[in-house]
Amino acid sequence: MSIHTTVDDNDRDAGVVDEICGYLTGEPPRSYFLFAGAGSGKTRTLIEVLRRVTGVVKHEKGELLARRLRMYWRSIRVITYTKNAVAVINGRLGDNDLVRVSTIHAFCWELISGFNDDIRTALISIKEAQLEKETTEALAKPRGITQAKQRDLDEIKEAIQAFRETDVFIYHPDRETYGHGALAHNHVIDVAAWLLKNRPTLYMILKDRYPIVLIDESQDTMKGILDTLIGLSESSESNLIIGLLGDHRQRIYSGGHSDLPSLVPDSWATPELQMNHRSQRRIVDLINTIWGAKLEGRTQPANGIKQHSRTDKSDGLVRIYVGDTKLSPEDKALGELWCADQMWKESRSEAWSLREFQVLALEHKLLAMRGSFLNVFSAMTLLDFNAAAPSGSGENKGPAVIQILLNELADLEACFDSNGFLDEFKVTEVFRRYGCLDDMPEDSLARSIRVEEMLQAIETFAAICANPIATVGEVLEPILKARLFSIDNRLIVGHADKSPSPPVPGRGEEESKQNRLRRGLCVLFSSPWNQLQKYRSYLAGRSMLATHQVVKGSEFSHVMVVMDDKLAGSHMFSYDKIFGGVELSKSDTKNIEEGKETTIDRTLRLLYVTCSRAEESLALVLWSSNPKTSIERIKSSGWFEDREIEAIKLHES
Numbered sequence: 001m002s003i004h005t006t007v008d009d010n011d012r013d014a015g016v017v018d019e020i021c022g023y024l025t026g027e028p029p030r031s032y033f034l035f036a037g038a039g040s041g042k043t044r045t046l047i048e049v050l051r052r053v054t055g056v057v058k059h060e061k062g063e064l065l066a067r068r069l070r071m072y073w074r075s076i077r078v079i080t081y082t083k084n085a086v087a088v089i090n091g092r093l094g095d096n097d098l099v100r101v102s103t104i105h106a107f108c109w110e111l112i113s114g115f116n117d118d119i120r121t122a123l124i125s126i127k128e129a130q131l132e133k134e135t136t137e138a139l140a141k142p143r144g145i146t147q148a149k150q151r152d153l154d155e156i157k158e159a160i161q162a163f164r165e166t167d168v169f170i171y172h173p174d175r176e177t178y179g180h181g182a183l184a185h186n187h188v189i190d191v192a193a194w195l196l197k198n199r200p201t202l203y204m205i206l207k208d209r210y211p212i213v214l215i216d217e218s219q220d221t222m223k224g225i226l227d228t229l230i231g232l233s234e235s236s237e238s239n240l241i242i243g244l245l246g247d248h249r250q251r252i253y254s255g256g257h258s259d260l261p262s263l264v265p266d267s268w269a270t271p272e273l274q275m276n277h278r279s280q281r282r283i284v285d286l287i288n289t290i291w292g293a294k295l296e297g298r299t300q301p302a303n304g305i306k307q308h309s310r311t312d313k314s315d316g317l318v319r320i321y322v323g324d325t326k327l328s329p330e331d332k333a334l335g336e337l338w339c340a341d342q343m344w345k346e347s348r349s350e351a352w353s354l355r356e357f358q359v360l361a362l363e364h365k366l367l368a369m370r371g372s373f374l375n376v377f378s379a380m381t382l383l384d385f386n387a388a389a390p391s392g393s394g395e396n397k398g399p400a401v402i403q404i405l406l407n408e409l410a411d412l413e414a415c416f417d418s419n420g421f422l423d424e425f426k427v428t429e430v431f432r433r434y435g436c437l438d439d440m441p442e443d444s445l446a447r448s449i450r451v452e453e454m455l456q457a458i459e460t461f462a463a464i465c466a467n468p469i470a471t472v473g474e475v476l477e478p479i480l481k482a483r484l485f486s487i488d489n490r491l492i493v494g495h496a497d498k499s500p501s502p503p504v505p506g507r508g509e510e511e512s513k514q515n516r517l518r519r520g521l522c523v524l525f526s527s528p529w530n531q532l533q534k535y536r537s538y539l540a541g542r543s544m545l546a547t548h549q550v551v552k553g554s555e556f557s558h559v560m561v562v563m564d565d566k567l568a569g570s571h572m573f574s575y576d577k578i579f580g581g582v583e584l585s586k587s588d589t590k591n592i593e594e595g596k597e598t599t600i601d602r603t604l605r606l607l608y609v610t611c612s613r614a615e616e617s618l619a620l621v622l623w624s625s626n627p628k629t630s631i632e633r634i635k636s637s638g639w640f641e642d643r644e645i646e647a648i649k650l651h652e653s
């Protein structure tokens, strides 16, 4: 049974902004570590601190610091996790020439870009260290260096050779970079960390440009660069000040430190935020309980402050519904609608009856199924697994080969109103935007023939789009025939090829890149065209469906968390283990004995992240391998009251 933790003082954290300003403007200034729970106002605190220490909001010492920064052409550097988070901070901060906000990748690239000789030295040194480590480890094994291992080692040697032969390194923080000298995202972070440690000049440049570096979402920031920055700020003659913000309960990427709070140097200040300003009381109680839970299989400490909800919040609604994971995907989807109806009956909030709640799940595939765009999504994962789904970091652009479907054709379709009438002005705009009018014939007769041909193709395109059962292949036909846009050659060739799809490879069988591409295109061409629109919204993060990882930092009025291990097929997470549907595995037991992170630890953090996104009401839907045991386990856990737990009844409205 939960106990409400309402306190009278909603402003109990009001002094934290001034406290942090005091550390940054002090003589000497002091690094700090602000780790606080979900919805506690970390982002808001960051903005308020920045406003004061850059003289935007009146603050005596802040104005002094701002003047000093300006005098030496310096600024404060803020690093965060995604481009979206950069935009949020910049938007809330407004124009401020003393603050520069970016992702960690953009920050690292800005530091090292152009220092090609140093980059090469760092890359070779990092790879040589890796080669040595992997060789030693392999030699220590009974079978020594196997053929497969030798191939891996040879690959490392080839990479070292390729670096030796590269004069200029290139990189784009927001997307994959291809071609000679292209650096991968992790290379840039590793090289920056290496150079900061081994090239004093780079460190001097950093602290001369940015004497204060504030790192948001630091629980997920890659260990290597974080350790380097912390180490540099601690060195005896350093005057680099670091501020770490984040929440170790919300760590979801493996690159971050597993227990950052314990690594913070003693000399650092550790201000605290105790409020949760986001969620209703019941939700705050639940997330406190989840984090404090003593679960079998948990190895991570339950350190962190217990949050208080605001006095002006009301009760809020939390329910957990349990169903059988053996049900078909269709029945599960129906079951979830049943849960939404129960939420509506309990809350009378229309969001539940109008299906305007946010669905969070572990797996893109589950969401694609619930969102009715599974065929298109499956095709995209075949075409480019890494680009098929929103990742939560960086931009989500989708596979390169089908960009025309996501951009040009989406824009062209928007030129028709619901009655199928074409807005010619808009069409011209679309063609101009994509540079398709540049090579129109000069000769007036040829030009008018081409215009006619284009118009006809557009009309045909619109007619096919309007057909609810049209496929992607059919919609593409007139576009490709009239060559309306500049189109990826693989798509043109793939569409013209009428041979059947290659078979799905057997278990353990390797598939060639060409076969996979062909299979992806075949699935795509036969997918319903109307799924593309849903896929585009999902990819762009505009949908009511999202994975746990993508919703970092977001908040929604009403949330449904769908927990379905069977569909997710992940070895990293298991809700069934948390809620008793299955027992812990041997490797869990081994990890517990060795004090290592377990499936329970990771899943608990995901649960904390998802539940804490909800402001008003929260429905947890558990598809369990053993619903009866799960319900008993949930009842005895004390996380929920009995009336909050219900078995899913499929055939009841």
Ligand SMILES: Nc1ncnc2c1ncn2[C@@H]1O[C@H](COP(=O)(O)OP(=O)(O)OP(=O)(O)O)[C@@H](O)[C@H]1O
Pocket (backbone or CB within 6 Å): 036, 037, 038, 039, 040, 041, 042, 043, 044, 045, 247, 250, 277, 278, 552, 553, 554, 555, 612
């Ligand atoms: N002092 C405050 N008074 C009233 N509302 C606040 C206050 N601080 C934050 N909020 C509101 O609470 C919500 C959560 O704030 P914010 O996003 O800054 O929290 P956070 O700690 O960054 O959250 P998370 O880590 O969960 O993403 C926002 O809607 C914000 O406007």
